[in-house]
Every structure is written in C-alpha cells, then in structure tokens.
Amino acid sequence: MKKIKVSLYIRHHKTQEYEKAENTIYPHGTIFVLRYSGKWETLKNCTSYQEGFVAAMQKEIELLTGKAEPRSRKPKPKAPQPLDVLIDVYLTTGKAAENNWRKHTLQAYALGLKLFCQSCKKTRLDEITGDDLKGIQGLCGSIAPRPASPTTRALSGTTSTM
Numbered sequence: 029m030k031k032i033k034v035s036l037y038i039r040h041h042k043t044q045e046y047e048k049a050e051n052t053i054y055p056h057g058t059i060f061v062l063r064y065s066g067k068w069e070t071l072k073n074c075t076s077y078q079e080g081f082v083a084a085m086q087k088e089i090e091l092l093t094g095k096a097e098p099r100s101r102k103p104k105p106k107a108p109q110p111l112d113v114l115i116d117v118y119l120t121t122g123k124a125a126e127n128n129w130r131k132h133t134l135q136a137y138a139l140g141l142k143l144f145c146q147s148c149k150k151t152r153l154d155e156i157t158g159d160d161l162k163g164i165q166g167l168c169g170s171i172a173p174r175p176a177s178p179t180t181r182a183l184s185g186t187t188s189t190m
C-alpha cells in the first residue's frame with residue numbers, strides 16, 4: 029500500500045492563502061488544515077499546532093490502516109455544448125479523423141447528422157432520448173432506396189429493375 033503523506037498547514041483569514049504550519053504558538057482563531065492526496069481538510073476545534081500535529085498523525089494512521097479513504101476529487105460538471113458544435117468536433121477530430129474517412133463518406137455522415145438535427149429540434153445532446161433516435165430510424169426506413177444504375181446491374185448479373 030502506498031504511504032500517503034499528511035501535512036499540516038494554516039489558512040490566513042484575510043487572504044485565504046495556505047502556509048505550512050511550524051511548531052510555534054499561533055494566535056487564537058488560527059485555522060489549521062490538513063493536506064493529503066491533493067485535498068485540503070479543515071480541522072474543527074483545533075486550537076494549537078500540537079493538536080493539529082496529532083490530528084495529522086491520526087489521519088495518516090487511518091489512511092494506512094484503511095479506516096479512512098483518501099477523499100476523491102469530484103468531477104466538475106461540464107456545461108452542455110450545443111449539438112451542432114459536438115457534430116463538428118466529431119466530424120473533424122473524432123471517428124472521422126481517426127479512421128481517415130473518404131470525402132463522400134464524410135459528406136454522407138455530415139448530411140445524416142444535419143438531417144437528424146433538423147428533424148429532432150433539440151439543441152443539446154443530453155436532451156436527446158431513445159424515442160428521438162427511433163423516430164429518425166423510422167423516417168430513414170420510409171425513404172425508398174434509389175434504383176441501381178444500369179452499370180451496377182450489369183456488374184452484379186441482374187437485369188431486372190427495382
């Protein structure tokens with residue numbers, strides 16, 4: 029198990045800046061803070077360096093024995109981007125760029141996504157539901173396939189028209 033270092037700091041009232049605590053006498057009302065795993069934890073009811081040092085050692089023991097888990101960072105929620113921006117990103121840097129799509133493939137995907145946006149009328153990705161996707165699938169299924177060209181029919185060996 030990796031040892032997690034726990035450090036003791038003080039936080040200044042006016043500037044809210046942190047300073048590493050030293051073994052000295054601090055004025056009444058000093059805020060003592062623990063630092064571990066990239067997190068800051070304010071100590072409640074801690075009035076001296078000695079109390080803070082003891083709290084730091086106890087936290088380190090708890091982390092080593094598994095009684096306390098290192099606090100994980102909470103991911104910041106990203107602001108939802110408009111659907112047209114996400115489509116542009118997808119077509120320029122996403123799967124299209126990874127697979128090096130040909131020009132006509134890229135145009136077909138761009139057209140399909142544009143038609144979906146026009147039919148759906150929703151502007152953010154988190155608003156789209158499975159029913160929206162089923163609706164566009166039904167719309168695409170109702171479009172009659174284009175008849176094959178004479179060249180394609182000749183190459184495939186069929187002579188009947190669709």
